[in-house]
Amino acid sequence: MKTASGQDERAAAAQGRSGAVRLIIAAACVAAGALVMAMVFGGAANPRIIPGLPDQGMFTRWMLPVSKLTMNAAGVLTVGLLLTATVLLPSDKGVLRPAALGYVKAAAWSALIWSGAAGATLVFGASDVLGMPVGELLAGNELSSYAAQTEQGVALVLVVLFAVAIAFFARGAITAGAAAWLLVLSLITLLPPPLTGHSASSPNHGLAITSAAFHIITLAIWIGGLAVLGVHALRGGKHLDEAARRFSAMALWCLIGVGLSGAFASMARLASVTDLFTSTYGLLIVVKVVAFCGLGVLGWWHRRRTLPELAAGRRNAFIALATGEVLLMAGTMGVAVALSRTAPPPVNLPTDRAFELLGYPVPPPLTLGNVLTLWWFNLLFAVLAAVLAGLYGAAVLRLHRRGDRWPVGRTLAWYTGVVILVFATQSGLARYSPVLFSMHMVEHMVLSMLVPIFLVLGAPVTLALRALKPARRRGDRGPREWLTTILHSRVIRVIGHPAYATVVFVGSTYALYFTPIFGALMQEHIGHLAMTVHFLAAGCLFFWVIIGVDPSPHGLSHVYRLLLLFVTMPFHAFFGVALMSMSEPLAPEWYDQLGRTWGPSILADQSDGGAIAWAFGEIPTLIVVVALAFQWYRNDERRARQAERRADARAARTGGTGDAELDAYNEYLRRLNQAAGNAD
Incomplete structure (x- = not known):
């Protein structure tokens, strides 16, 4: 019986392999x-082959x-x-x-x-x-x-x-x-x-x-x-x-x-x-x-x-x-x-170098109305914003249906960050960003120093860990197990270190703008996307270390977090001052090709960008300080409640107040009172 069963299994396996091979061959034939x-x-x-031309x-x-x-x-x-x-x-x-x-x-x-x-x-x-x-x-x-x-x-x-x-x-x-x-x-x-x-x-x-x-x-x-x-x-x-x-x-x-x-x-x-x-x-x-x-x-x-x-x-x-x-x-x-291999239908395009580089003509002179109305669709960040908003909302809804609570403040912070992200990448700000260095710097500051603050305060990882269900099979890896594995990985321990996060947040800015990297990235649309993604990722990493609610491999006290914030932010001010002091424009080969005929000169606009970088840091710093103070207060309050619960438990076991010093003092007074009574 065992031999026959083994032969049947081998025959079934051989038949399965044969079927798989036939499927692969059939798919190859259909594709060809x-x-x-x-x-x-x-x-x-x-x-059509034209005589005389290479073939x-x-x-x-x-x-x-x-x-x-x-x-x-x-x-x-x-x-x-x-x-x-x-x-x-x-x-x-x-x-x-x-x-x-x-x-x-x-x-x-x-x-x-x-x-x-x-x-x-x-x-x-x-x-x-x-x-x-x-x-x-x-x-x-x-x-x-x-x-x-x-x-x-x-x-x-x-x-x-x-x-x-x-x-x-x-x-x-x-x-x-x-x-x-x-x-x-x-x-x-x-x-x-x-x-x-x-x-x-x-x-x-x-x-x-x-x-x-x-x-x-x-x-x-x-x-x-x-x-x-x-x-x-x-x-x-x-x-x-x-x-x-x-x-x-x-x-x-x-x-x-x-x-x-x-x-x-x-x-x-x-x-x-x-x-x-x-x-x-x-x-x-x-x-x-x-x-x-x-x-x-x-x-x-x-x-x-x-x-x-x-x-x-x-x-x-x-x-x-x-x-x-x-x-x-x-x-x-x-x-x-x-x-x-088929040529797309011909399209009548403007004979404009700016259109070739940007995908659209140079926009009209910069005004607040144009920034608010001349929106430019960016598929990557539109999808990113939709995914961030959808997944977060689905997780909150799952907790609500389960009867669990999720802080409203975290939800508001998260969606505030998503809305600002959409504005920075889809509005007229994104259309003017490749044309004016000052608008590029506004987008940079918003994506690296404003959007990440609200996203980090939304605690998305903590929400995911609470909303995701464990894998059905013991020992298997579902989404929750994969997330836990990533959080405990060596890579996260390295990039989550405060020193690494700070160097990336500050050092990459200097390396980008004071080397030829900026000019090279501006020449390609992929370069624009890479810079934008980097700004957002570097900001999220840094502010996760400073005010992150989610689990972190390197816990810092609130004093060190505040100190790290005040040590880091002046570097952005120095960066702005350095931009304002430059006598040569950044990426002139890019801005010269656009042929912009309105607004300040390239160098004057660059100086305006430096002023924006110098002044912008005050707003995020204020928000982070308020958030840190609130977190510090909540942490002390939570520790006080934990100490009270431990004291109450100790009092229930010993019959005292639960406070060792207070109990000793009460015992001292009792002994004094007893000694006075004996003397009388």
Whole structure:
């Protein structure tokens, strides 16, 4: 019986592996077929060749999209393998179980394929851009120049290096934490190529770049997670019902993210809605929209019907639906690669250098009314604000439904910070920030010294720890366990140290503006986003140390917190004075290109920015001092109540007052009174 049972298990495992291989081959065929049809329809397969101009040849014309498709598929598969091992499958006290460990090892091989495909894309991309056949390209030095001097080349080199690093470290990863870091690195590795394609050359390149980043990340999590989950089901893997339940909740948010980011990306590249139906580029977008709607319907059906059947032990319904979704997703990937090889419809743009740099013309002269009315949509911070507001509100609502209380003051502080964040990144202040250094400095000060104060006082980590439920399985890691692990990690101990937080908060400001870094970052939209994110993150880190309510690895007394505040803030005043004293403008190559014809000169505006930096620190300092005084008072009051409770408990045990000194004094008086009575 045991032998027969063992043979049946081995036969089932072999059949599962065979089914998984068939699914992978079918997905590859569907993706390749969709790529070919979309390229033929879009005209990329047979472009018009002008005699006398360089031609890369038919081999490059087809191998470039094939290598791109392979690169994208391998990257998505790597993300899916690491996601399944880290998040979807349960772990055992932070250690990966055998199935999850096998997926991490498989991610090492997929990352190697990812690296190789990126290298091939680099070669064929250089051949395409330079108009040289591959043989001639490899015989000369043009490939190295393309890889080192062009944005597309540098992006692909980064993919090659990062993918090799993922493959190397995945071989030795045995813990959920290590796999999580690899997952984060794989998501980062996905970003460079799409950010240097059509997105960077779109009319509204800021919106296009940000939406492309959101699109590729959410799509990779969605497609990769479902593909590996389907393979896990075909192999008869354990904990499929738990993994499917977790993925279902995640897929809903991925569906929303893919839909919104795709819509914004299309808006950034198309001049009007009619372009969707009058150009081949628009028609390919329509095909993607239809496929997206189909995936949405399948996902709804999956949540409604197959999850209950899977919980009841019936896998076949889930396998059938997951297979259909994976094949449809593979076809969508093929269309997406063909879309990147299809020229978008022409757009009539102003012949204005400022428009090329900013994505909009230089705004009119600065007035308070223009700051309040000339809003500029920033997708990254709009999503960030929506997520911060939504998650915090959902957590407070969960506590309320459970019958627990959450301080109203913390809620008001949190939403005050979110509102100020929206104003600083979406209003006319954000539109004028790249044009005037003084407005840039206002945005800098608000994001680093005002918004973080209110966000930190909202105590989001404490709220999350109270609202999140423990994992269903003992020893597994759910959101609450992951948050606790992060709080106790070595990384948090390092970045949460007061010295580190202070150096980042103060030192990065001097390093940014008094080195060429500022001028370099101003030249790219990614640089603008990086500066803004850094301002916000550095401020949150510093004020978490000073007035943070959330758990901290390095507790400071209120005296030291106050001292650290008064030692740090003068450095911002010195920074402002240094700006006002400069005789040369910062980043003149950026501001000269804008051609602003109104307002103060570049140097005078820079001096105004220095004055703002010098004076702005008083407002945050006052708010922090008031918050510290209140926290100090509440802490002393809490300690007094604790001392009273301990004294009452001691009195109940001993029959005294509970205060040792008072009891001794009362005993002394009693003995004196007794001695006087004996003398009488």
